[in-house]
Amino acid sequence: MIGRRIAICALLVLPLAAPASAQDYTLGSLEIATPWTRATAPTAKSGGGFVTITNKGTTADRLMAARSPASLKVEIHEMKMDGQVMRMRELANGLEIPPGATVTLKPGGFHIMFMDLKAPLAKDAKVPVTLVFEKAGSIDVDFKVEAMGAAGTGHQMR
Template identity: 75%
Template structure:
């Protein structure tokens, strides 16, 4: 194999992989740094966090999430109602406006995995499928950070 062909093959292989193996793309949407926290052995639920950037000119909507790691998964919102923090499912999903980045993070919008099949273990990967109204579905892996982590582990 000539050097020119080898360099071409290396470039194709490099650009075919998601950036840092933590970023994903579907349609005009970019999903960045999906992560979750490790859960105690008896936990029945866990949250999922990531960013979604809409590079397109039309809005899209995250309408569902599925995972083989739990029996049920939903898109949730946490917000203050007076002095009480309330969490609820977003039954119509989460809108991603054109040109905007929506962050799913602790204490705000997040994915909710319920009826866990096994605890989320630090440094593991949790599979999930994000379903968008227009862009379709994309499979992602959430990196598991330590219990109580406020943000994901740094990328290597």
């Protein structure tokens, strides 16, 4: 009975203790944590990129653009319900990162869209991406490629 309780507790706690496998970055007052993407099928033309950005500063900043040699075009997107239909669209003015706030780009919400992929994204590879912020400038980050259908890299989804 005690062994069963220990096993159940371990199963509940283990996912919380899993280390983030993606590198974290700092650019001015911005903290960029656990950038990741999913592996794509050999014929896929697009993929999504996900990351958590925390603004430790006192003024807002804005993620204006992203670039990557992995695809011909990269856009900042949002997904939201429009009545009964989920719609995805580019954020023409970028994504605001308010002061003191954390913004998580995740599946089903804000995300980076890699369009016209030059090659499939392979599990365990790294995708180089340049994130461009309105005030903080640009930073090069590596997005770790997780398995197809992955929910994340062990970090807490918000």
